[in-house]
Amino acid sequence: MSGRKILVAMLSGLGIGFLIGIFLSRVVANTPTDIDPAELRTLRWLLGSAGALSGVAIESMRQLQAASPDPAYKRQSRRGR
Numbered sequence: 007m008s009g010r011k012i013l014v015a016m017l018s019g020l021g022i023g024f025l026i027g028i029f030l031s032r033v034v035a036n037t038p039t040d041i042d043p044a045e046l047r048t049l050r051w052l053l054g055s056a057g058a059l060s061g062v063a064i065e066s067m068r069q070l071q072a073a074s075p076d077p078a079y080k081r082q083s084r085r086g087r
Contacts, residue, residue, distance in 0.1 A: 007069050015065035016058045023057025024050055 027050030034041055 007066070007073075011069070012062055012065050015061035017061075019057035019059070019061025020054050021057070023054035026057070027051075027053040 027046075030049065030053075031046045034046065
């Protein structure tokens with residue numbers, strides 16, 4: 007397992023989650039609804055942490071699959087033939 011690759015995936019997922027949170031905050035700011043700014047900050051943190059967690063999960067599973075000795079993971083797809 008490469009910790010550096012997992013850390014990069016986590017940071018990129020965190021960044022993407024925060025960008026989505028900022029985008030949603032801007033959308034909500036341009037609507038007539040009244041939402042507490044603390045709730046919008048919480049939304050950004052939740053989206054950022056979900057992005058980081060998904061990045062870690064995807065990269066960990068990719069590394070585990072690449073290191074697996076099981077031939078089912080090494081099988082060529084039918085599209086490539």
